[in-house]
Amino acid sequence: MPGWRILNQVPTNRSMEPLPTLADRIFVPPPRMGPRPLTRPALPHRQLEQWPPEEIVQELVGRSLSLPFVRPKQSRMASPQSLALSLLDEFAAGPPDAFIDSHEFCHLHPEGSLHLTLPDEIRRCAVDMGWAEQHPAARLGVMPQALVMVYAPRNRQELAIVLELISGSYEFARFGAGRPRAASAYCGAIMEA
Numbered sequence: 394m395p396g397w398r399i400l401n402q403v404p405t406n407r408s409m410e411p412l413p414t415l416a417d418r419i420f421v422p423p424p425r426m427g428p429r430p431l432t433r434p435a436l437p438h439r440q441l442e443q444w445p446p447e448e449i450v451q452e453l454v455g456r457s458l459s460l461p462f463v464r465p466k467q468s469r470m471a472s473p474q475s476l477a478l479s480l481l482d483e484f485a486a487g488p489p490d491a492f493i494d495s496h497e498f499c500h501l502h503p504e505g506s507l508h509l510t511l512p513d514e515i516r517r518c519a520v521d522m523g524w525a526e527q528h529p530a531a532r533l534g535v536m537p538q539a540l541v542m543v544y545a546p547r548n549r550q551e552l553a554i555v556l557e558l559i560s561g562s563y564e565f566a567r568f569g570a571g572r573p574r575a576a577s578a579y580c581g582a583i584m585e586a
Contacts, residue, residue, distance in 0.1 A: 420561060425554075430443035435529055438542055443547055461484075466497075470494045470508075475502050478563075484567055486567060488570075506545040507555075509559060510566065511525075515565075526542050543558050
């Protein structure tokens with residue numbers, strides 16, 4: 394399992410092209426291939442298998458840090474090795490359930506899995522399509538229902554999907570839920586097919 398030693402190797406060049414926003418499109422993840430990875434059912438909630446290559450984790454971190462107005466910090470809600478993505482105060486306009494703690498909307502674990510918040514309909518679609526699972530603390534009502542674990546991307550195709558989900562969490566934290574209803578209807582149609 395790789396450690397966060399790779400953070401020292403990831404350039405934090407803010408000139409990287411930011412991810413496109415959800416405002417101009419509706420993102421619906423395709424079904425994730427294969428079985429879900431095993432995870433701990435209790436705290437700490439961690440993925441236990443299906444690890445990505447180190448270069449995928451490096452790109453996941455680098456692209457996540459390229460989001461505008463995001464500052465990296467240590468999460469108060471995860472292990473010290475985790476990296477929290479937090480919005481600067483003046484850009485955190487989403488609802489309270491868009492945040493894990495203060496203005497943290499996502500944290501990345503050293504092995505590549507992550508916890509983030511998503512609007513209701515997108516969250517359900519990500520869970521139904523096999524990309525995420527509800528956080529145990531959300532299941533107990535201790536944390537917002539918006540909180541999920543997104544599984545570590547195992548390859549470049551999965552990395553693109555996970556980056557879209559991070560972008561969705563970012564948009565939720567910056568602006569609110571947006572236009573999730575069409576995504577939910579489309580996701581439901583795929584699940585019935």
